[in-house]
Every structure is written in C-alpha cells, then in structure tokens.
Amino acid sequence: MKETKLESLDHLHQILEKFRKSSFYKFRGQSDKDWSLTPKAGRQGFNQVSDQDIFYHWKRRAISYLNNTNYNEWELLSIAQHTGLPTRLLDWTHTPLVAFFFAASENPEKDGAVFIYLTNYFVKHKEKEPFDLSTKISMYQPTTSSTRLANQYGYFTVHKDPEEPMTEKNSKGTLEKIIIPAGLKSDLIHLLNQYGVNYLSLFPDLEGLSKHLSWFSENYKFWSTNFNEEEIES
Structure with a gap:
C-alpha cells in the first residue's frame, strides 16, 4: 500500500489535487495510524457474539424509535451502524475533508491516517442481503436513511468476515494511506472548521x-x- 506523510496544511491541498476531478475515490479517517481496516463487529471485545444475532435483537427493539417502518435490511443496518451498533459495515466517505476530520479529531497524541480506496465493485444490494454475500469485501452506496449519513456523504464497505482486516489483496481495489502527524492534528481541525467541516x-x-x-x-x-x-x- 502506498503511504504518504502529510508535511503541512499546504501539503494537504497538494495531496488532494489528484482526486479533485474524480468521484470514484472513497476516503476513511482513523485517529490512530496503526489501526487496521476492521469493522467494529470484528474488533476485540465485540467479536464474541455474532453480529447477525446482535442486529436481530436491535431490529426487534429499534422499531419503536423509528419513524419509518418500511426500511429494508440494508437501510436498517446502516442506521444501526451510525448509532453505534457493532456491525460488519465500515464507514467511508465521498468527501476527503470529512475523512481528514475523523483522522484528526481524536487521539491527539497519536499519528492518524486517511485511507483512500478505489474500486468499481459495488454490492448488488437489490439482489443480495447483507448476511448473504459471497465476496469478501464489497462497496455499498446507502440511501440517506439518517441525517448523519447524509451530512457525512457516507458509503460503506461490507465485510463477509468482520474479523478479517481489509487489504488490497481482499478488497478488489487499490488502497493508499496518508499519515497525519500528531503535531498537525490541532491545526488541521481548525482549518477544517473554517471550511465548514x-x-x-x-x-x-x-x-x-x-x-x-x-x-x-x-x-x-x-x-x-x-x-x-x-x-x-x-
């Protein structure tokens, strides 16, 4: 995987220039550069119970909190993900500045990272259910079932095995990694705030x-x- 270190705030604009005229790239920010690309359901502490079972119980109780009762399985799983449930979805965004915000907003003492993913392999969600996929990792373009999802320009990767970290080998695409030094995080957050993020x-x-x-x-x-x-x- 290609890695680039962010040297300054000015360098940020140079890095993003290559992605300016394309809508195919997706971005993910993580506040610790050493974290793998693993969905919450596959991480230590959340991987002792089947995420499908947890989702079943979430659906059974969530109905009383939802204004719309006609959501499909994909929409419900997206809402569950964005309200904190451990799922096999991993958040990505169409907008790079959103990813840089998440990479810099926490763990100020640690270097963060922004991952850039390019793929043309999208799950056929009208034909397949979230727990019935044959491909290890697929990209999913959700409907805007929540305001958070809409404002974050959210996309997801769907992981057949939540415990298997995403890599270039299993993701049917290319990955790049931008390292965000801890010393730049504070200035980066102030810059992004000025840009409305x-x-x-x-x-x-x-x-x-x-x-x-x-x-x-x-x-x-x-x-x-x-x-x-x-x-x-x-």
Whole structure:
C-alpha cells in the first residue's frame, strides 16, 4: 500500500489535487495510524457474539424509535451502524475533508491516517442481503436513511468476515494511506472548521452541537475575540 506523510496544511491541498476531478475515490479517517481496516463487529471485545444475532435483537427493539417502518435490511443496518451498533459495515466517505476530520479529531497524541480506496465493485444490494454475500469485501452506496449519513456523504464497505482486516489483496481495489502527524492534528481541525467541516456539520443533532461547543471552549485561547454566537456558527 502506498503511504504518504502529510508535511503541512499546504501539503494537504497538494495531496488532494489528484482526486479533485474524480468521484470514484472513497476516503476513511482513523485517529490512530496503526489501526487496521476492521469493522467494529470484528474488533476485540465485540467479536464474541455474532453480529447477525446482535442486529436481530436491535431490529426487534429499534422499531419503536423509528419513524419509518418500511426500511429494508440494508437501510436498517446502516442506521444501526451510525448509532453505534457493532456491525460488519465500515464507514467511508465521498468527501476527503470529512475523512481528514475523523483522522484528526481524536487521539491527539497519536499519528492518524486517511485511507483512500478505489474500486468499481459495488454490492448488488437489490439482489443480495447483507448476511448473504459471497465476496469478501464489497462497496455499498446507502440511501440517506439518517441525517448523519447524509451530512457525512457516507458509503460503506461490507465485510463477509468482520474479523478479517481489509487489504488490497481482499478488497478488489487499490488502497493508499496518508499519515497525519500528531503535531498537525490541532491545526488541521481548525482549518477544517473554517471550511465548514466540524462536529456540528457532521453530527446535525444535539450530540454534534454539544461536541462542537465543547471543542470551541477547549480551544478558547485560539480565538482572537471573545466567545460569542456569531463566532461559534462561523
């Protein structure tokens, strides 16, 4: 896998230039560069119970929280993923700046990474169910069944075996990796906020609002003027 180290904020724009005229690339940010591309259902601590069984129990109880009762299996699994359930889905985004945000927003003491995935192998979700796939890893383009999914321009890879990390060998595509040095994370988050990519835009709910204001207050000394509503929303 090709690796590139982000040298500066200016270097970010140089890196992204090659992807500017293509809509085929998908991006994923991870706040620790050493983490593998493994869905939550396959990670230590979540892999002791079948993710299919967990999803069954989630569906049985989630119906009372959903406004729409006509979601199909793929849509329900996407909602479960975006509300924290361990699933065999792995989040990707159509927008690179979203991936860079997730790579820099946590674990400030560790180098992060943005993975760039190029494939033309998409699951035929109208013909196949999520737990009935023959291919090890497929890309899935979801419907916008939640505002988080819409605002994050979300895509997923679907993993037949959640415990098997995604690599170039098993993913029917190419992977690149951009290393985000820990020392650049804070400046990168401030840059992305200026571009309108922050907790408030990516999590358009009370959780996102609270996280955004928490981040703002933690970085109070950075701002050149006093705390006010106009600056928060800029």
